[in-house]
Amino acid sequence: MEEAKASLIKRNRFSRTASHTHDELHSFRTWLQWMCVDQSNIYTATLSWLIFIIFTFIVPSLSHFYLACSDCDNRHARPYDTLVQLSLSSVATLSFVSLSQFVRVYGLRRFLFFDKLCDESEIVRKGYTDQLNRSLKILSIFVLPCFAAESAYKIWWYTSGATAIPFLGNVIVSDTFACVLELCSWLYRTVVFFLVCVLFRLICCLQILRLQDFAQVFQVDSDVESVLREHLRIRRHLKIISHRYRVFILLALILVTVSQLASLLNTTRSSAELSIFKSGELALVSVSLLAGLMILLRSATRITHKAQGVTCLAAKWHVCATIDAFEPLEADTETPTVGVVGDPVFHEASSSDYDDVGSEEDELDNCKLIPAYAYSTISFQKRQALVTYFENNRAGITVFGFMLDRTSIHTIVTIEMSLVLWLLGKTIGIS
Template sequence: MAAVPESQETIIPLIDTSETQTKTEPDDDTIVDLTLSRFETFLRLFGFCQYSFWSFSLSWLIFLLVVVALPVLLIVVFHCPSCDKYQIKSFELEILVCQSLVAAVSLLCISHNLRKYGVRRFLFVDRYHGHMTQFHDEYIQKIHDFFRLLLVWLLPCYLLKTAREITRVFYVPQDSWWKSVVVLFAYLVPWMYSNVIFLSGSCLFNLVCNLQVIHFDNYGKLLEMDIDVSAYIEEHIRLTHYLSKISHRFRIYLLLQLLLVTASQFVVLLDTTENSRIINLINGGDFVVSSIVELVGVIICLQAAAKISHRAQGLASVASRWHALVTCSSGDPSQSGIDNETENLETSYPAGSLPINYSETDIESLDYVPMPTNTQLASYMSLYHKREAFVIYMQSNFGGATIYGWRIDRALINTIFFVELSLVLFVLGKTITFTTA
């Protein structure tokens, strides 16, 4: 993936947080640092933090041994010859290939970004950008939500996988009970490791998007501050700039995950519809579990991308509402100046008594109509045009998370759904046929 110029990383937001920093307790930064350190420890434990050659080699060596070599060894060694009629071995190998590929893509893309930017810059919580102190509570909460989201989706899938493996142990008994227990754990450990890596990548993209949602939600409060319109524009440019960075860093990941999950689902569909043999929990149970995990990962990514795109597009309506409220506000000092000027004009020249010389042409008669020249009117009109230009700018720059130019919003998600549904119906039409006598 192409690198973003480092000069763009030094953009300083225009919101002055000096008052917030003086009011914040001294240990707030320490709490955020501790939370980020624990988060980085979790990423390091599963091999995402490949900061050196040795950590890179160790991470991929463990991945190949645990996720690929160990399951293949178990499938070959503990294969049941009497189970060939159910095609358990071929099904398990196909599922292993799909799980390994999606986990490898997650590990490759996330570790590349972490190695290039580090945890702070990758999550956009760098204190030098001026926002970490102001939003430290929200940052900590979002990081905790990362672990909660991972646990909520991983635990039910793990229970399903455990139930399937226990059924397998009873169906394919070993020589002794301890050997059956060892085989059970030997199947569960690689599955857990690979799916934690896969779902962690999806949850990490969700975390990055949610951290930026904090700033998009705060933009409405920024409009309540009495600052220059150019400051609002520059703050919006900063937000869209960060959003474009997120899209750039995750575009390969999102595209590959979508393609690989789609391909694996078609493998499942073809194996279950073209197979003339019995499909039951023993040979087809892993298809169900793996499909659920992969679809959950894609849904987490699409939901986060659609959410931040919705926030970015909603700023235009927020700016329009703010412009209308400020313009129509009777408490505007500039507006009061216009009201006073209008009142003076009506007092000097009552209705129907404007001096018009009918002996001159119509164009010359316009010279007798007094035009307002108050400086407050000019100042008010200047502010009005600035706000109007700001609203036009917001309406013309929706922003949002993108994949190579395609904005990830509800329209794209609906398109993906109908394309996938069409492909599924096409495969079903080619594999399932009904004959009449």
């Protein structure tokens, strides 16, 4: 009986909630439905997969084999169309399959951690809701300029007489229909890739807000147990995020790297002809893929940096509390030390230097000393144990155990630059 009750509670806990007018995700779900990536029921899931197959495989294949215009003049030839279509379709497939799995297994609300917001402070809840509303704007900022450039290229390619497709009986109607299909396919594949990247950024923003809120425990009289429990909860959520996104991040890094190397290999051949008309679309795709990859890596690096900043904050808190514990004894001596006499002056003088830092710092990054008047209830041994725990249990985003911090990002950039320089040495003789 108890096992059945526990199973029922678990199912209710993970059950999906229906969207309603006052739901935070109502507008976001509506936008997903318009993009045909919503899979909340069998009908929308079927439509979603149908649109995915059409715009990711069928339209690019028709465009490449029937609209490539092999007998066109030199300006209208598309020698890099194969690489363009393969690059976009591969990352779109990875993104769509990953997004489908996320929504099917966890549900949108649980996947975005909205079911956990009831345990957070009002500041975190409001900040995360604002970030959700900003996500679509960020997506538009990255997609719309690229789409405008792609639209200009496609419209020029069709209107300048590159091809004539009489399958609709009228040349103008046929070219317009083909151009719209190609643009919709390009937009769909790009948006799906950026959508998964922006959702990862959104989830990382929640953890950053939680870490900034967690930093406040060092400003009040908190006990070590509550600090430890909250940090363990944050580490557990970071592990969940790492586990869900590790395959997508790794495969996205591999696909984008292979795409860039293939682009470099094709454009540095001795027989390659480069111009804005021939290689411009390839450059646009490369910029789009790199932008999405940078969103992933920057978000992971930022949250890892913030999570590891807790160790520095805890050590500073421990030092300030320890110094404060000894100050009364030193103040009773006949000849006070310079540190005791000049303590207020030190705080005043140093505070003037903080104005030069700007507004980029938060509670995890600032260099200000922590007031230690409230920490007399916590013993030195407990504070030292907590600092030791932070030093040996660093949190962050990992990919199969590999921490995505600033050092790892520098390593990735170095490896890719080495590959690019090696390839350049083999193709055009740069050593």
